Amino acid sequence: MDLDRTIRELAPRVLRYAIARTGDPSAGEDVAQESLAALVRHWRQAGPPESAEAFVFSIARRRAVRAVVGRKLWVPIEQLFGNHDGAPNPETQAVCRAEHRRVRAALARLLRRDREALLLVALGEATSAEAAVALGLSVSALKMRVHRARKRLAAELEDGHDH
Amino acid sequence: MTTEPNGDVDRTLREAFAVDEAAANRVAGEALLASQPRRGSGPALRAALTLAAVVLCAGLAVWLSRPTISAPPGAAARAGVVELSGSFVDGVLVVPIPDDGIVIAGPGQRNDRPSDGYGIVFVEGEVR
Numbered sequence: 001m002d003l004d005r006t007i008r009e010l011a012p013r014v015l016r017y018a019i020a021r022t023g024d025p026s027a028g029e030d031v032a033q034e035s036l037a038a039l040v041r042h043w044r045q046a047g048p049p050e051s052a053e054a055f056v057f058s059i060a061r062r063r064a065v066r067a068v069v070g071r072k073l074w075v076p077i078e079q080l081f082g083n084h085d086g087a088p089n090p091e092t093q094a095v096c097r098a099e100h101r102r103v104r105a106a107l108a109r110l111l112r113r114d115r116e117a118l119l120l121v122a123l124g125e126a127t128s129a130e131a132a133v134a135l136g137l138s139v140s141a142l143k144m145r146v147h148r149a150r151k152r153l154a155a156e157l158e159d160g161h162d163h
Numbered sequence: 164m165t166t167e168p169n170g171d172v173d174r175t176l177r178e179a180f181a182v183d184e185a186a187a188n189r190v191a192g193e194a195l196l197a198s199q200p201r202r203g204s205g206p207a208l209r210a211a212l213t214l215a216a217v218v219l220c221a222g223l224a225v226w227l228s229r230p231t232i233s234a235p236p237g238a239a240a241r242a243g244v245v246e247l248s249g250s251f252v253d254g255v256l257v258v259p260i261p262d263d264g265i266v267i268a269g270p271g272q273r274n275d276r277p278s279d280g281y282g283i284v285f286v287e288g289e290v291r
Contacts, residue, residue: 004195011191012182020180029190036194103179122173123180150172157175 003043006052007036014060017124021064021116023104024071031067035060053126054133060124061116061134106156110149117142118149 014035019028035056042049049055107115120131121142132142249257 007195008188008191011194012184012187015182015187015190016177016180019182020176025186029186032190033193033197036191037197040194040197100179103175107176118176122176153176154172157172 003040003048006048007040010039010052010056011036013123013125014056017057017119018060018064020107020119020123021061022067022071024067027067027071028064031060031063034063051130051133053124053130057120057124057126057130057134061120103157106153106159109156110152114145114149114152117145118153121146122150 011032015028015032018031018035019025022028022031038059039049039052039056042055043052107119110118117131117135117137120126120134121128124131126134128139128142128146131146132139135142137145247259249259251257
């Protein structure tokens with residue numbers, strides 16, 4: 001296995017997952033970069049892990065939770081100090097398309113654990129086994145969550161079209 | 164009522180959260196760079212730790228070799244004095260002492276001694 005190739009192959013998948021998970025392109029990039037850097041360090045010190053995907057997504061998942069919590073703490077402070085002109089940066093504008101908002105709204109209505117499983121599989125393109133390791137589940141439990149999430153999301157998206 | 168099959172759901176998600184190649188390349192490049200082993204950082208760290216240890220030892224030596232503060236005159240005379248607490252009753256200080264004895268001091272009775280005698284009682288503080 002080649003480290004450089006593995007990192008470049010994983011980067012878009014982790015980035016997509018992290019942006020969806022944090023809801024913020026900048027935070028998503030940070031999470032993706034830190035997770036991949038952790039893999040690089042591990043690889044250089046102790047060799048490649050059993051599954052690079054499971055390794056990276058486990059870390060990305062934890063970092064994303066931390067980023068979301070951190071943002072919830074910092075945003076009110078920024079507002080308190082007047083940093084709330086409301087003008088989104090170009091990156092934020094790019095992701096705030098109507099379709100993006102519709103999908104985000106539908107995702108938000110899923111059960112958190114189902115959403116997590118779906119994001120890993122659909123956006124992170126992790127296999128069921130890799131996602132199961134990252135979430136600490138059995139493969140069958142993971143598959144059940146993904147199936148439930150897909151079904152529910154499809155229904156939510158359909159409802160969104162109707163409204 | 165769902166009309167979007169599973170594959171479509173995944174595709175919809177990927178399209179909604181599409182990332183551009185430049186961002187992915189940037190993330191990959193930064194990750195590979197960020198975890199590069201820093202050359203020369205080991206010796207520098209060792210030197211800093213050594214310097215810190217030397218400064219700490221020197222500080223400790225100075226602290227331990229500082230001149231001791233001499234005791235105020237009369238402090239030695241107080242060695243062996245036992246502090247007791249007592250209370251005023253009708254202007255008379257009653258101080259219980261060990262072995263169930265009682266020392267009585269106060270206005271007009273400063274020279275009293277306990278019947279069995281235990282030495283001198285120093286009374287400090289303001290008498291009201």
